[in-house]
Amino acid sequence: MTIDAPLPFGGADDDAAAPTLDDTFATARRVDLDAHSWVEHVPGWLTGADAVFDELWRSARWEQRRRTMYGRRVLEPRLTAEYRDLTQAPPVLALVARSLTVHYGVTYDRLWLNLYRHHRDSTGWHGDGASTRRRESIVPGLSLGAGRRFLLRPVDGGPSTTIHPAAGDLVVMGGRCQRDWRHSVPKQSTPSGPRISVNVAATSQFRPD
Ligand SMILES: O=C(O)CCC(=O)C(=O)O
């Protein structure tokens, strides 16, 4: 799908510096959600995030997916692009996956992108049960573009934990987060520009243990 809108960050001819990743994860802050689950926020992990946003905005094959809700087919409130094979992805995404693989000890070999076109696009409460069937998993997501709220709450309800990932930040969910917790990126009332999330996945975590 071609997105018929001007590039939000200036376009390919920008003099923006080449993107770099912090392989040391020096800014990582881990929060234990409970005895078995954690979330880590790594602010400023990727520098040059706007150039990466522009590249993905232009080059990814964005799809409008549908899902069935209460017996009706509805459009998902975001666009998605998937790379099941990282050799087909823009090289910067392969670098992202490699750095995460080395740091977290999980072989990340595929990913999907979400494009939140504006503040009314969202992802509802869910666990990544389709991409992680293990009891414990490590699920990283990289934010590009506008800042949005990222929420986590226990599967049986209870107060939510809020993270504010900005462009270039990582949010990594670990332990039993995909089973015992739910996460979401809610719609917001204040207008915002577009955001892309790079959701990095591992075939090894797809298989149940
Ligand atoms: O946009 C995000 O940061 C999270 C997206 C997400 O949770 C998903 O696609 O499963």
Ligand SMILES: [Fe+2]
């Ligand atoms: Fe998710």
